[in-house]
Amino acid sequence: MIQLFNVIKNYGSGKPALDDVSIKIEKGEFVFLTGPSGAGKTTILKILFGWEHYEEGQVLVQGINVGRLDAGNIHTLRRSMGVIFQDYKLLPNKTVFENVAFAQEVTNRDRKKIKFKTWEALKNVGLTPKKDSFPAQLSGGEQQRVAIARAMVNTPPIILADEPTGNLDQEISSEILKLFEEINRNGATIVFATHSQEILKPGKHRVIVLNRGKVVSS
Amino acid sequence: MNSATQTLLTSLRTTVSNIRANKQTFLISVMTIAISVGILGLFLIIFFNLNALLTSWNQQVQLVVYLKNDISPSEKSDLKDIFKSNSKIQSMEEVSKEKAWEEFKLTQKNSVGLELDLGFNPLPDSYKIRFKASENRSRHISEFAGQLQKNRGVESVEYGEKWIDRFEKFMIFCQLFLLGVGVLLSLGLILIISNTIRLSIYSRQDEIELMLLIGATPSFVKIPFIFEGILQGLAGSFVSLGFMGAVYSYLKTEFRPSIDSLARGMELQFISQPFLLMLVGLSILIGFVASYISTYQYMQVLNKR
Numbered sequence: 001m002i003q004l005f006n007v008i009k010n011y012g013s014g015k016p017a018l019d020d021v022s023i024k025i026e027k028g029e030f031v032f033l034t035g036p037s038g039a040g041k042t043t044i045l046k047i048l049f050g051w052e053h054y055e056e057g058q059v060l061v062q063g064i065n066v067g068r069l070d071a072g073n074i075h076t077l078r079r080s081m082g083v084i085f086q087d088y089k090l091l092p093n094k095t096v097f098e099n100v101a102f103a104q105e106v107t108n109r110d111r112k113k114i115k116f117k118t119w120e121a122l123k124n125v126g127l128t129p130k131k132d133s134f135p136a137q138l139s140g141g142e143q144q145r146v147a148i149a150r151a152m153v154n155t156p157p158i159i160l161a162d163e164p165t166g167n168l169d170q171e172i173s174s175e176i177l178k179l180f181e182e183i184n185r186n187g188a189t190i191v192f193a194t195h196s197q198e199i200l201k202p203g204k205h206r207v208i209v210l211n212r213g214k215v216v217s218s
Numbered sequence: 219m220n221s222a223t224q225t226l227l228t229s230l231r232t233t234v235s236n237i238r239a240n241k242q243t244f245l246i247s248v249m250t251i252a253i254s255v256g257i258l259g260l261f262l263i264i265f266f267n268l269n270a271l272l273t274s275w276n277q278q279v280q281l282v283v284y285l286k287n288d289i290s291p292s293e294k295s296d297l298k299d300i301f302k303s304n305s306k307i308q309s310m311e312e313v314s315k316e317k318a319w320e321e322f323k324l325t326q327k328n329s330v331g332l333e334l335d336l337g338f339n340p341l342p343d344s345y346k347i348r349f350k351a352s353e354n355r356s357r358h359i360s361e362f363a364g365q366l367q368k369n370r371g372v373e374s375v376e377y378g379e380k381w382i383d384r385f386e387k388f389m390i391f392c393q394l395f396l397l398g399v400g401v402l403l404s405l406g407l408i409l410i411i412s413n414t415i416r417l418s419i420y421s422r423q424d425e426i427e428l429m430l431l432i433g434a435t436p437s438f439v440k441i442p443f444i445f446e447g448i449l450q451g452l453a454g455s456f457v458s459l460g461f462m463g464a465v466y467s468y469l470k471t472e473f474r475p476s477i478d479s480l481a482r483g484m485e486l487q488f489i490s491q492p493f494l495l496m497l498v499g500l501s502i503l504i505g506f507v508a509s510y511i512s513t514y515q516y517m518q519v520l521n522k523r
């Protein structure tokens with residue numbers, strides 16, 4: 001499903017951000033990506049959805065060679081993924097509802113179903129009461145949940161989540177984790193980057209530990 | 219609703235909201251187009267009217283062949299044969315010296331108010347020849363006149379003055395001038411409009427980046443901006459048409475007498491329909507090219523990262 005072979009990523013300043021990283025994630029797996037700040041978690045996710053290039057190695061996602069994609073066809077890769085960005089990337093001039101609907105509009109989903117699916121996704125993250133608020137009117141955790149709803153709304157086969165619980169308290173965090181587990185039970189592959197030991201504690205899922213751009217254990 | 223129409227509708231809605239968000243820039247663009255196309259249109263109006271004037275003058279050009287007094291009947295019939303064998307001649311009128319003299323006296327009386335009586339007729343017999351309209355009629359007339367001149371029995375030939383020829387050359391210059399002005403204005407407009415579209419794009423940069431990150435196709439991102447450019451061109455050309463129409467009807471009423479004195483019965487011409495369509499088409503094309511360039515450049519920048 002997802003494979004990285006000896007990937008080297010250098011942002012251009014001294015030490016590489018990823019140094020010979022090889023990872024294999026099976027279809028339907030739930031994987032935590034963890035490690036200290038600056039370890040390279042976000043970098044791996046960015047490479048997986050084709051936002052960053054890499055200098056060496058190979059990356060395969062659902063049989064697609066990511067390095068071979070260009071601006072003209074990268075959307076095929078991205079449509080198979082729901083991404084929760086570490087900085088959320090919500091559009092400030094759109095309401096919560098519009099932000100979630102937007103992900104369906106730009107990928108040309110069936111217009112008739114957009115309202116319904118948006119509503120469902122907001123319900124899943126418990127944000128229906130806030131659907132007409134603008135991002136600036138929400139708390140950090142609420143914004144994060146909008147980002148989660150937007151990533152789930154197209155029911156993609158792969159979910160890449162970059163610190164999706166970073167701003168949530170214990171209780172909501174475990175709610176959100178349950179949500180991801182449910183999506184995972186429905187067949188989605190989940191890559192969940194976090195440095196919260198709390199979330200890893202139950203030990204239900206595989207954990208890949210990174211440090212300074214290298215895989216320490218997987 | 220199939221997915222193509224859905225894309226189209228979504229794009230149009232995005233275009234409208236882009237325009238709403240940048241109303242002022244949009245209006246400035248439209249006015250810039252309107253003024254430039256309007257200038258081009260005014261030149262076209264002038265050109266069309268000079269052309270109409272030329273045609274009307276040209277129609278009046280005739281070749282007058284004055285005969286020698288001692289022309290023999292056989293020379294006369296030779297001349298007539300030459301006329302008959304020339305397929306470009308439309309009509310030929312034989313004017314006897316008596317008839318010409320009567321006509322001359324009449325015009326003298328009408329214009330100067332003075333009855334001429336010389337006691338003899340100084341005018342020769344003549345032929346008035348009109349030519350069919352054709353591409354190089356004036357050149358043909360002058361060639362034919364030169365040929366007749368060599369004929370014995372022909373005293374002299376007279377035809378439309380040299381300046382009609384010069385006027386025609388001037389019209390060719392006008393065409394080149396119009397073409398030049400058109401090309402320059404178009405290039406200028408493309409620069410200006412691609413800049414406003416660029417502004418529009420940069421004001422939505424975050425949104426565009428997000429769209430691409432969550433799987434929008436490049437064309438999905440580009441199309442609304444291309445629509446915006448086309449709309450600017452369309453709106454600009456309509457405003458300019460209104461502007462040209464107003465100027466035209468003003469000139470038409472204001473200058474009717476002087477135009478009538480230049481060429482009897484001639485009306486001030488507006489730009490002909492094909493050229494009107496061309497102006498609208500040109501504006502749309504300019505809008506399209508400009509927005510295409512700026513979206514293309516923007517995508518190139520994104521791809522380099």
Ligand SMILES: Nc1ncnc2c1ncn2[C@@H]1O[C@H](COP(=O)(O)OP(=O)(O)OP(=O)(O)O)[C@@H](O)[C@H]1O
Pocket residue numbers: 011013017035036037038039040041042043044086195
């Ligand atoms: N755009 C960039 N330009 C230059 N260096 C970068 C860039 N993005 C990340 N880096 C560097 O690459 C390394 C890995 O960064 P990355 O964002 O992948 O870490 P992370 O594991 O996600 O950390 P965190 O837990 O703080 O989010 C860091 O040393 C960082 O400074």
Ligand SMILES: [Mg+2]
Pocket residue numbers: 041042043086162
């Ligand atoms: Mg990170």
